[in-house]
Amino acid sequence: xxxxxxxxxxxxxxxxxPVSGVFYGAHNQGTMNxxxxxxxxxxxxxxxxxxxGHDADDFGGEIANSIxxxxxxxxxxxxxxxxxxxxxxxxxxxxxxxxxxxxxxxxFPNARIFIQKKELESWMWxxxxxPRFRSLRAGLNPADILYLTHANVESRLELxxxxxxxxxxxxxxxxxxxxxxxxxxxxxxDRDGSDNRLVLSGDVIYTYKNxxxxxxxxxxxxxxxxxxxxxxxxxxxxxxxxxFVGDDKRRIIPVHEEKLAECYPSRVTDKGLKIVEVCLAGxxxxxx
Amino acid sequence: xxxxxxxxxxxxxxxxVASTLExxxxxxxxxxxxxxxxxxxxxxxxxxxxSSVHGLGVLTTNLEARxxxxxxxTMAQFKxxxxxxxxxxxxxxxxxxxxxxxxxxxxxRLKTLLSxxxxxxxxxxxxxxxxxxxxxxxxxxxDASACCxxxxxxxxxxxxxxxRAFRLGS
Numbered sequence: 001x002x003x004x005x006x007x008x009x010x011x012x013x014x015x016x017x018p019v020s021g022v023f024y025g026a027h028n029q030g031t032m033n034x035x036x037x038x039x040x041x042x043x044x045x046x047x048x049x050x051x052x053g054h055d056a057d058d059f060g061g062e063i064a065n066s067i068x069x070x071x072x073x074x075x076x077x078x079x080x081x082x083x084x085x086x087x088x089x090x091x092x093x094x095x096x097x098x099x100x101x102x103x104x105x106x107x108f109p110n111a112r113i114f115i116q117k118k119e120l121e122s123w124m125w126x127x128x129x130x131p132r133f134r135s136l137r138a139g140l141n142p143a144d145i146l147y148l149t150h151a152n153v154e155s156r157l158e159l160x161x162x163x164x165x166x167x168x169x170x171x172x173x174x175x176x177x178x179x180x181x182x183x184x185x186x187x188x189x190d191r192d193g194s195d196n197r198l199v200l201s202g203d204v205i206y207t208y209k210n211x212x213x214x215x216x217x218x219x220x221x222x223x224x225x226x227x228x229x230x231x232x233x234x235x236x237x238x239x240x241x242x243x244f245v246g247d248d249k250r251r252i253i254p255v256h257e258e259k260l261a262e263c264y265p266s267r268v269t270d271k272g273l274k275i276v277e278v279c280l281a282g283x284x285x286x287x288x
Numbered sequence: 289x290x291x292x293x294x295x296x297x298x299x300x301x302x303x304x305v306a307s308t309l310e311x312x313x314x315x316x317x318x319x320x321x322x323x324x325x326x327x328x329x330x331x332x333x334x335x336x337x338x339s340s341v342h343g344l345g346v347l348t349t350n351l352e353a354r355x356x357x358x359x360x361x362t363m364a365q366f367k368x369x370x371x372x373x374x375x376x377x378x379x380x381x382x383x384x385x386x387x388x389x390x391x392x393x394x395x396x397r398l399k400t401l402l403s404x405x406x407x408x409x410x411x412x413x414x415x416x417x418x419x420x421x422x423x424x425x426x427x428x429x430x431d432a433s434a435c436c437x438x439x440x441x442x443x444x445x446x447x448x449x450x451x452r453a454f455r456l457g458s
Contacts, residue, residue: 059419059429066428120344124334128350142330142429143415149336159341
C-alpha cells in the first residue's frame with residue numbers, strides 16, 4: 001500500500017473518433033470508441049486532478065458536439081463516486097490546453113492550477129500569427145483562456161517551467177514539449193520507491209497500442225496521429241515514460257485507453273461511465 | 289389544409305423574410321462573426337494574462353496588433369449584418385459582444401487599466417453573450433472544422449472520407 005489513491009474517472013466518450021487521430025499513419029481505418037476521462041489522486045492532505053474534462057454548457061460543449069462526444073456528466077456527479085466534491089479539489093495538473101482537458105476548470109473554485117508556461121506561450125504565438133495558422137489552434141476554447149485569467153487574478157494559477165519535483169510529496173511534473181502540443185506535460189507518481197512508479201501520460205500516449213504497436217512479442221512505438229509537435233518527440237517522450245516505469249507499460253496510465261479496465265479493478269456507474277481504480281492508499285476504501 | 293385568402297390582402301412586406309439562399313449566406317456570415325469575436329476574446333484574455341504573469345508578456349505587442357486588426361474588421365462586418373434581416377436574437381447578443389470588446393480594446397490601448405476588475409468584467413460579458421450567440425447558431429466559437437472527428441467529415445457510416453488525412457484537434 002502506498003500513500004496515494006488513484007482513480008481514472010470517465011466523464012464522456014466519443015463513439016466515432018478517427019483511428020488516424022490515435023495512431024500515426026493509420027489512414028482510412030474508420031473510427032473507434034474513445035473514452036474521455038480525468039484522473040483523481042487522493043493523498044492524506046491533498047485532492048488532485050490530472051486534467052478536468054470540458055464544460056458541456058460552454059464553448060467546449062459545442063466543440064465536443066461537433067466531434068461526436070456524448071454522455072457528458074457533471075464533475076460533481078463523477079467525483080461523488082469517490083466521495084469527493086469539486087470544491088475539495090486542491091490541485092489541478094493540466095497536461096495540455098485542449099478543451100477536453102482544461103475546459104472544466106470553473107467547476108473547481110478552490111484548486112491551484114499547474115500548467116506549463118510554454119503551453120500558454122505557444123497558444124499566444126499561434127494566435128499572434130493570424131488566420132493562416134488557424135489549423136494549429138483546433139481544440140482551443142476562448143473561454144478557457146478567460147478562466148485562466150480569472151484564476152490568475154485569484155492567485156490560483158501557477159506556470160511551470162520544465163520539471164517540478166514534489167509539487168505534492170511524491171508527485172512530479174515533467175515537460176513533454178513539442179509532442180501532442182507545444183507545452184504538454186505529464187505526471188510521475190512515486191509509490192513505495194522508484195520501482196513502483198506510475199506515469200499519467202496525458203495525450204502523449206492515448207492507448208497501450210501507442211507503446212507496443214499492438215505487438216506484445218516485438219513491441220514498437222506508434223505515436224498518436226494528432227500532434228502540433230512532432231511524432232519523433234512523441235516517441236522520445238514515450239520512451240522516457242517507459243524508463244520511469246521500468247518498461248512495464250501497465251504502470252503508464254493513458255486516459256483514452258478503453259482497456260484500462262482490463263489491467264485494473266473497475267466498475268461501471270449508473271450513468272454507464274467507467275471508474276478504474278489504479279491504486280489505493282492504506283486508509284482508503286475501494287470504490288469499485 | 290389549403291389556405292384561403294379570398295378578399296384579403298395577400299401581399300405583405302416583412303423584413304424578417306428573406307430567400308433561403310440569403311438566409312444561408314447571412315447565417316454563414318454570423319457564424320464567422322462568432323468565431324472572429326471568439327478569437328478577439330482569446331487575444332484580449334492572453335493580453336491580460338501576459339500583462340500580469342512574469343515572463344509571459346513577450347508576445348503582447350503582437351497580440352495587441354492582431355487583436356486591433358481583427359476587431360476593426362469584425363466590427364465593420366458586424367455593422368454590415370445590421371442591414372440584413374433575420375437572426376435578430378443572434379445579432380442582439382453579438383451587439384453586446386461588440387460593445388464589451390470595444391470597451392476592452394479602449395482599456396488595453398490605455399495600458400493603464402489592465403489590473404482593473406472592469407476589464408475582466410467586460411471580457412466575461414463578451415464571453416457570456418458570445419456563448420449565447422454560438423448556441424443559437426449551433427456553431428463553435430473557434431473554427432472546429434480542423435478538429436479531429438469533425439462529424440461532417442464522416443460519410444454517415446462512421447468511416448472517414450478518403451483524402452482528408454490532415455485533421456488536427458483535441
